[in-house]
Structure formats: structure tokens, C-alpha cells
């Protein structure tokens with residue numbers, strides 16, 4: 001019989017994490033604008049938010065949110081299938097479908113909820129879900145919840161995916177391939193043309209999570225729109241919390257697929273709709289993304305200028321990883337940057353694999369050239385060099 005109390009169990013786990021430099025603390029952060037934040041009375045320039053376009057503090061989003069509260073209240077009151085489907089949902093879903101060039105769209109509570117609901121609605125026991133090995137935790141959550149067989153292909157390796165599809169032909173009912181457009185911790189882009197070709201050749205389905213490509217690549221439409229022709233992708237997932245500066249996520253797909261998702265995705269059916277203010281803000285953000293190509297191009301321009309100046313490999317997205325390796329060394333490097341006034345949080349396992357702890361530097365359209373140059377110069381001056389070459 002286990003005589004350990006729940007508190008002893010929790011404390012033991014925390015002590016174990018601390019001993020391995022893996023304990024995390026949630027710190028209060030007052031983001032005063034898109035790139036500045038105050039912690040413990042000190043102001044930093046943040047280079048680790050996902051606010052790529054600086055829209056979290058944009059007046060158009062804030063005003064849209066305030067007006068929506070006045071008109072529809074602070075919360076949605078129920079699941080979307082009951083009474084929580086306020087009018088802002090329809091407007092945003094139509095806007096997203098038209099922007100992504102699909103028949104329909106469905107908005108979810110968050111990216112995590114989208115992935116954990118979409119995958120089990122499309123695959124089940126007897127099917128196979130095939131993930132890029134560096135896929136986000138939420139994809140794994142969805143794959144596990146589906147109770148389908150799970151397989152992984154080598155990161156961004158379309159040939160490995162092809163082999164996997166070849167050897168599993170006829171062994172499973174449906175096969176769903178899931179990858180990211182831009183990888184959240186490595187900043188590299190998926191070869192979506194090759195992945196889509198392999199998937200189609202073997203009659204599987206393809207879902208792309210473009211949490212970090214939407215709003216910043218392909219004139220804001222996302223990673224797939226960097227390719228000409230745009231690769232055939234059945235399921236375009238993206239988030240409204242990163243470049244779009246609000247909260248929530250979406251799936252853009254055909255009408256029947258979206259109807260099925262609205263019927264069967266448990267993370268949509270069994271949860272309260274997002275507050276009207278959040279959807280109104282996201283709608284304002286998508287309007288800006290659709291119309292301002294200069295804005296959407298800016299984060300990648302900053303990332304490229306930074307890499308050139310800091311002597312790093314060229315950036316493929318606004319995310320630049322500097323892989324240090326050991327957890328303690330990564331924490332120390334992050335602390336040195338903080339002393340110099342820059343916030344670049346250390347990313348450690350299990351978010352990344354053991355031995356690849358890193359600084360994940362991200363760029364916003366709202367950073368100034370002077371801030372970007374100063375960060376690159378500080379990194380050079382401190383002698384911070386990647387111990388392991390990242391995917392970029």
C-alpha cells in the first residue's frame with residue numbers, strides 16, 4: 001500500500017525537477033506593449049513572445065474587444081452548440097475560410113484544444129496517425145486520444161514519410177499525416193510540397209498546424225502559400241493567439257469536414273464558446289493581416305537581419321533557435337541576456353529533447369532595428385554561440 005501523501009508525492013516530483021534544472025516557475029509579467037515587459041520592477045525588451053505582429057496591444061483589437069463586450073457581454077454563456085455561438089463566430093469563420101481559400105472554417109478555444117479535438121474526430125482504432133517527430137505536444141495529445149496507431153517520421157524528411165506510408169499501405173483504415181508549417185521550437189519550415197505529394201500518392205490525408213506561419217508567411221496566409229503551386233492540404237489548422245494577437249484557433253477545410261468537426265470534435269462540443277471580445281479582436285487582427293503585407297513581412301525581415309549580424313544561419317521564420325545543450329548553461333545564458341535588458345526565456349525538456357535546451361529568440365514587427373541590432377551585438381559580445389546547429 002502507498003503511504004505517501006499527495007503533498008509528499010508533489011514535493012518529491014518538484015525536488016526531482018529542481019535537481020535536474022527542469023523546475024519551472026510561472027512569473028508575473030506585465031507586458032506594457034508588444035515588446036516591453038516589466039518583471040519585479042525591471043523593464044525588459046522581450047524577444048520571446050509569439051506576438052509576431054505586435055497585435056496584442058493594437059488599438060483596432062482593443063477597441064473591437066471593448067465594443068463586443070458592450071454589445072454581447074463578457075462571456076459566451078454556453079457551448080457553441082447550445083447558445084454560445086454569438087454572431088462574431090460566423091463573421092470570423094467566413095473571413096478565415098475566404099482568406100485561406102477553403103469552403104469553410106471552424107474556430108476552437110485554443111490551438112491545444114483544436115489539435116486534441118480534430119485528430120480524434122478523423123482517426124480512431126484501426127487507423128494510423130503519422131506525426132513529424134518534432135510535432136507539438138497538442139498533436140501528440142490528439143493522436144493519443146484518437147486511439148489510432150501512432151507513427152513518427154524523421155523531422156521534415158518527406159522520404160522517410162514516404163517509406164512509412166509505403167510500408168503501412170493496406171494495414172490501416174485511414175491514415176492521417178500531421179505536421180507543422182513552421183516548427184515552434186526550431187523555426188524551420190516543413191517541405192510542404194514534398195510532404196503533400198507523398199501523402200497524396202499513398203491516399204493519406206494531410207493536416208498542417210500553422211500556428212507559427214499564419215500571419216507571417218505567404219503574405220500572412222500561412223506557410224503553404226510560400227509554395228507555387230500551393231500544395232494540396234486537406235486540413236489547415238492555425239492559431240489566433242500568436243501573430244493574430246488574440247486567442248483561439250481554427251481549422252479551414254471543406255464543408256463536410258468542418259460540419260463533421262462541429263459535430264464530433266469533443267474539445268469544441270463539450271466546452272464553452274470563447275468570449276465575444278476574443279473573437280471580435282481576432283476578427284480585427286485577421287483584417288489587418290489580410291490587408292497589410294508590409295506588416296506581415298516585418299518579423300522575418302528582423303529575424304534575417306539579426307542572424308546576419310549575430311553570425312547565425314539564415315532564419316526561415318521569426319523564430320531563431322540558439323541551441324546551447326545543457327539545461328544549466330541555457331539558464332545561465334538566459335540570465336546574462338536578462339542582465340543586459342533582454343528577455344529570452346530558456347526552453348528546456350520536455351518542451352525540447354534532452355540535451356537540446358535552447359534560447360528561442362522570436363521577432364515582432366514592433367521591434368525596432370536598433371533593438372534587433374543591440375540584441376545581436378550583445379549575443380556576440382557575450383560569446384553566445386549555438387553548441388549544436390539547429391534545424392535552420
Ligand SMILES: Cc1ncc(COP(=O)(O)O)c(C=O)c1O
Pocket residue numbers: 110111112113115136138180184209211212239240241248249
Ligand atoms: C505548433 C503549435 N501548435 C499548437 C499550439 C497551441 O496553441 P495555443 O497556444 O493556442 O493553445 C502551439 C502553441 O503553443 C504551437 O506552437
